[in-house]
Amino acid sequence: METGRAPIYLDNAATTFPKPPGTLQSMAEMFSRVGASPGRGGHAMAAEAERLVGETRRQLSSFLDAPDPDRVVFTSNATDALNLVIQGMANPGDHFVATELDHNSVLRPLHHLAEQGRITFDLARFDDRGFVDPDEVERLIRPNTRAVVVSHASNVIGTIQPIAELGRRCSERMVPLVVDAAQTAGRIPVGLTACNASAIVFTGHKSLFGPPGIGGLVLHPDLVVRTTRFGGTGIDSRSLEHTQDYPYRLEAGTANLIGILGLSIGLDHVLQTGVEAIHTKEMALLERLRDGLSGLRSVEMYAAEDLTDHVAILAANVQAMSPQDVGAILDRDFGIAVRVGLHCAPMAHRRLGTIECGAVRFSPGVFNTEEEVDRVIDAMSVISH
Ligand SMILES: Cc1ncc(COP(=O)(O)O)c(C=O)c1O
Known part of the structure; x- marks a missing residue:
């Protein structure tokens, strides 16, 4: 499905994109x-x-x-x-x-x-x-x-x-x-x-x-x-x-x-820009995402109840769906880029109980917007319905 809208990059923990203007x-x-x-x-x-x-x-x-x-x-x-x-x-x-x-x-x-x-x-x-x-x-x-x-x-x-x-x-x-x-x-x-x-x-x-x-x-x-x-x-x-x-x-x-x-x-x-300003902006986006996803019954998030002492990274899964399928649908149908799988951290996933398939990782960056986060929540709502 062609969304006709600009893609949303939410994979900044892998590498930041875009780079600052200029x-x-x-x-x-x-x-x-x-x-x-x-x-x-x-x-x-x-x-x-x-x-x-x-x-x-x-x-x-x-x-x-x-x-x-x-x-x-x-x-x-x-x-x-x-x-x-x-x-x-x-x-x-x-x-x-x-x-x-x-x-x-x-x-x-x-x-x-x-x-x-x-x-x-x-x-x-x-x-x-x-x-x-x-x-x-x-x-x-x-x-x-x-x-x-x-x-x-x-x-x-x-x-x-x-x-x-x-x-x-x-x-x-x-x-x-x-x-x-x-x-x-x-x-x-x-x-x-x-x-x-x-x-x-x-x-x-x-x-x-x-x-x-x-x-x-x-x-x-x-x-x-x-x-x-x-x-x-x-x-x-x-x-x-x-x-x-x-x-x-x-x-x-x-x-x-x-x-x-x-x-x-x-x-x-x-x-x-200032490290603190960057962190504050990213965490506001993460909190908005976390709050939005927490309203979706079949979405499970990991270690996200309290976002104190966090950077803007959130791992989640949708019940009865593989993270690979969720990521593929986000990409194909909604133009949303996330990272799925084990994130090169197998022991963390073993401990979380997600070693088989991993999770969907959302990592907003300082150039993302609230509107983009809301579109991600809407997309997850459709996928997890
Ligand atoms: C915690 C952590 N350590 C190390 C690395 C490796 O970084 P690089 O790909 O730049 O070698 C990453 C990359 O994802 C990471 O998240």
Whole structure:
């Protein structure tokens, strides 16, 4: 059925769309002026590219409250950054703690190392409201625990974990906390000090409004992460040893300059709009959606009764229908884009009892409108009738 109306994008937890007005134009304008490989070649354009990259490191270090811009490391996304930090910290015999809410970008690197017999790991459970208990995380810490890795906010049910308290418990036990801020950076305040964290992983293409292909992490100066990828850095090229100076200790090869420029432009937008204003707007839309859906008898929502300490993510199912069918009808008949399935977070779905088919995830963004949310409620009303 052709609705004749503009499509509604409610899949911002996967990647934000659209990007703020002017983002692509600014990226194109900057990249057509400065397209050299940053820091390589010793010519003026390479130096200018390096300056812009350094500027973005400074911008991110200030945004994520990291004391040293050189400890801002660029990767291709959050997955890449999580692989880098987990594999760069793990030593044979180490133990890690993660949570049932974590994304496969945490669970799979841990599982891979465990399969090889190099590490063991435990997962902290979450309660019926969707929160991990710091007492439980602390109980899981062992003398050989190398790090605790936690999704700051669940990408399935949106709950924001008590990260400062988790960080406090970790630092008391001298265990580094790695925060996966893929769903929070740009939406709620995230900082190394506020989280009592040793590392914060971010991705560019979600709430920082950059393009896909850019992400990274910020590191506390006390955290040592081994180099696990080796190659050209443009410095100390005579040596076959990869430099141990940050950030190039963890970066190799030609940088994603256009991605870094896009991330910087996206972050400018976040700073101009204000994290709090973005979160407030998104949560108002989520609440409207939750309230609308709660009037539909055959719609079940997960961990959505109280939206305190949530980001704008809502998982739901329609009784006797698969989420895949619901998503297909929303898309085909109503032009509404949502994400169905397991959302790369199988343990979360196992705990919610939805491991077979997953759920329908609605994730409004700052560019959605109340009118669009009302159309989604109307569509769900028709589907669930
Ligand atoms: C909580 C969480 N962690 C990590 C990731 C991975 O992010 P990326 O796709 O940028 O690697 C995602 C993406 O959906 C996520 O939601």
